[in-house]
Amino acid sequence: MKVDGKHYRSIWRERDGWSVGAIDQRRLPHEFIVAKLTTCEDAAVAIRDMLVRGAPLIGATAAYGMALAMREDSSDAGLKRGYDTLIVTRPTAINLKWALDEMRTALAPVDPEERAEAAYARADEIAEQDVEINRGIARNGLALIEAIAAKKRGETVNLLTHCNAGWLATVDWGTATAPIYLAHERGIKVHVWVDETRPRNQGASLTAWELGHHGVPHTVIPDNTGGHLMQHGMVDLAIVGTDRVAANGDVCNKIGTYLKALAAHDNNVPFYVALPSPTIDFAVNDGIRDIPIEQRSGTEVTDMTGRTADGRLETVRIVPKGSPVANYAFDVTPARLVTGLITERGVLKPDRASLAAAFPERIARA
Numbered sequence: 001m002k003v004d005g006k007h008y009r010s011i012w013r014e015r016d017g018w019s020v021g022a023i024d025q026r027r028l029p030h031e032f033i034v035a036k037l038t039t040c041e042d043a044a045v046a047i048r049d050m051l052v053r054g055a056p057l058i059g060a061t062a063a064y065g066m067a068l069a070m071r072e073d074s075s076d077a078g079l080k081r082g083y084d085t086l087i088v089t090r091p092t093a094i095n096l097k098w099a100l101d102e103m104r105t106a107l108a109p110v111d112p113e114e115r116a117e118a119a120y121a122r123a124d125e126i127a128e129q130d131v132e133i134n135r136g137i138a139r140n141g142l143a144l145i146e147a148i149a150a151k152k153r154g155e156t157v158n159l160l161t162h163c164n165a166g167w168l169a170t171v172d173w174g175t176a177t178a179p180i181y182l183a184h185e186r187g188i189k190v191h192v193w194v195d196e197t198r199p200r201n202q203g204a205s206l207t208a209w210e211l212g213h214h215g216v217p218h219t220v221i222p223d224n225t226g227g228h229l230m231q232h233g234m235v236d237l238a239i240v241g242t243d244r245v246a247a248n249g250d251v252c253n254k255i256g257t258y259l260k261a262l263a264a265h266d267n268n269v270p271f272y273v274a275l276p277s278p279t280i281d282f283a284v285n286d287g288i289r290d291i292p293i294e295q296r297s298g299t300e301v302t303d304m305t306g307r308t309a310d311g312r313l314e315t316v317r318i319v320p321k322g323s324p325v326a327n328y329a330f331d332v333t334p335a336r337l338v339t340g341l342i343t344e345r346g347v348l349k350p351d352r353a354s355l356a357a358a359f360p361e362r363i364a365r366a
């Protein structure tokens, strides 16, 4: 997608052929800074500290992290060390494990002398595959937006999204945003309600930034606003991303998604989840019971960072000293509240049979 007219991806192999460039998402929307990852540890820290974030991008970064690990030590012990270093960086997005398993399966049979080259090749494939998958999601989700646009006789289609499931969360295009970008490109009038997404504000700082740079009309709203908008017919369609979809169709995504799904259900607003197939975890049968929910530092709740009127970046505390805080980073929306799953193989019902029929090869490996 575009930043000031220039095409960017969120992660790439640098011109030197081995180091990895990534947009530092902790600095957006205030500063556009590219980080250079040169070691496996750099990749691990980038994921843990959320320099990169979003399930598909976490997977792609881990894949490049394995390539960097193979430069450092391509022995069997090095392969294990790389895997073990990266797998513990964040617990909820299953794309991390998916990418690391893909890398290990590809590299284990390769002669250690050739592992580094093979690792970069497989990591490049994983990144390219993500972009292709997202194009498929864009095409399949477009039909939903087109249908609403036709029903509204060309009036603006109002969408709502939560967190950032945009191109910054993937390698390019995004998942929830992919159909929106495509609709915008095709000349359909769209407008996106962007949940600010406390506590880290990925909506306000990342989704708004990318939609704005790509010229897509949008409005940032406090997280509590969605229900009111839905009651007043101001949301035609909600599309969110996900960090893990259980075999039964339960959807884990950024904290607050469940509340939006409840409001959508109560107001007959279609609630769709866009996902690439690596986000499905066929090993988990019940999302609410079995998906591990990350708990992050309380400072994400107590402190806020922003730019002051005179241009300085400053962090301020907004919670009284001594008040305990809780910071659950994700929640699980039960399948019954999800209208459909937009995947690269079509829009599916959120249930075991539909997921299994669309992705039989993933079941075989679970």
Ligand code: MRU
Pocket: 053, 054, 055, 056, 093, 162, 163, 164, 165, 166, 169, 170, 174, 175, 176, 202, 240, 241, 242, 243, 253, 254, 329
């Ligand atoms: O904690 P984050 O910012 O990594 O959480 C991201 C989300 O919850 C996204 O909605 C999800 O990863 C889907 S990204 C296409």
